[in-house]
Amino acid sequence: MAGRGLHHVTLISSDAERSCRFYACLLGMRLVKRTVSHEDPGTFHLCFGDEVGRPGTLFTLFPWQRVPRGRRGACEAWQTAFRIPLGALDWWKRRFQEADVPCGIGWTGFGEPCLMFEDPDGAMLALVEAAAPVAPEPRNRSDVPAAYAIQGLHDLVLKVRLADPLSELFREILDFNEIGRRGQLVRLAAHDQPGGTITLDEAGLLPRGQLGAGSIHHVAIRARDALDQDSLVRALHDRYGIVATESKDRIYYRSVNFRSTCGLLLELATDGPGFDIDENSERLGMSLKLPPSLEERRGELELLLPSLPLPTSRRHESEEIT
Incomplete structure (x- = not known):
């Protein structure tokens, strides 16, 4: 790993099935x-x-x-950008138009062509x-050609x-470098x-927001392993007096x-152990996976959680997963 970068971004949504079909x-x-929130x-x-x-x-x-929907405010993530191959914007614009999703072609603050929605x-x-x-790799269960497929987080x-x-x-703790100002x-x-990229947008005395649907709940930065994570926690405390939570086992990674x-x-x-620790790679996302401490509550949770079909294409074909 040349640098840490983003591990994941977590968004709050208001409808599990609708969001699953969209993404x-x-x-x-x-x-x-x-899986479920621990x-x-x-x-x-x-x-x-x-x-x-x-x-x-x-x-x-x-x-x-x-x-309810959240209200955007200071010191939170406002926009997530995904990376697509060069020349793919027109294909995606047509796809969104066919799906009646409003969108517009423009430029990022650093001059990159983008489609906003x-x-x-x-x-x-x-x-x-x-x-x-x-x-790019082919995507199972998707009708998006590999030549146009989302490759990951861009910014x-x-x-x-x-x-x-x-x-x-x-820069000082998380191994990022400043590469531009506009x-x-x-x-x-x-x-x-x-x-690999984050953009800070300085807004001055902007009021705080309120979490809700459409809000970024948190942003996760990569740590190589548990030892690396511990060293970052110590550095945060020693330099800024920041006190982090204890390290928690999320099954697929450890988090602080x-x-x-x-x-x-x-x-x-942490980068590992990864999402294939409890599922074959061909079956990823096909069934509900619970932390061992919650297995005895599986029946209760399956009744409590909303039904969630596994989408297979933009035409909204689906099959039930359990």
């Missing part, structure tokens, strides 16, 4: 894990990514059924054309009151692979949470 059917991302097991934790859910390709959801909960999203460092725009303090934390924008990069110097909720997530 898996329309966008062609693979549902690589269907702290709130009556809520799904749905994980989308590339074929095996590599760090940097992961976009995950907490579907808080029927929760929103998910059903109003989350701000974009597809950005970028030279692919690796060849995450964080709206902050002041950019420099958070930029320092990302107006109020500061771009940081850890590497050129998916998930902390608030940044501006209040942004961040997570340090």
Whole structure:
């Protein structure tokens, strides 16, 4: 790993089935894990990514059924951009038009061609054309051709009151480098692979937002392993006095949470062990996976959780998964 970069981004949605169809059917991302929130097991934790859910390709959801929309504010992620191959924008624009999803072609703050749109909960999203460092893989159960497929996270725009303090934390502790400034924008990069880039958008005295549907719940940064995670926690405390949570076993990675110097909720997530630890790679996302501590409640949780079909294409074909 040349640099840490993003491990995953977690969004709050208001409808598990609708969100699953949007991200898996329309966008062609693979549902690589269907599990629950460890702290709130009556809520799904749905994980989308590339074929095996590599760090940097992961976009995950907490579907808080029927929760009101959030209100955007200071020190939170406002827009998630996904990387697509060069020349793919027109294909995606036609696809969105056929699906009656409003979109518009434009440019990022750093001059990259992009297609801007929103998910059903109003989350701000974009597809950005970028030279692919690796060849795209075919996506199981998706009708998106590999030549146009989403390759992972491209950029995450964080709206902050002041950019420099958070930029320092990302540079000094999390191995990012500043690679550009334009107006109020500061771009940081850890590497050129998916998930390598973050943009800070300095907004001044912007009020705080309110979490809800369409809000980014937290942003996870990669740690190589548990030892690396421990060293990052010590560095955060020694330099900034930040006290992180204890390391928690999330089965597919270990996580530590902390608030940044501006209040942004961040997570340090280890690269492993990965999403295939309890499922064959061909069956990823096909069945509900629970932490061992919750297995005795499986019957109760299956009744409590909303039904979730596994989408197979943008034509909304589906089959039930259990």
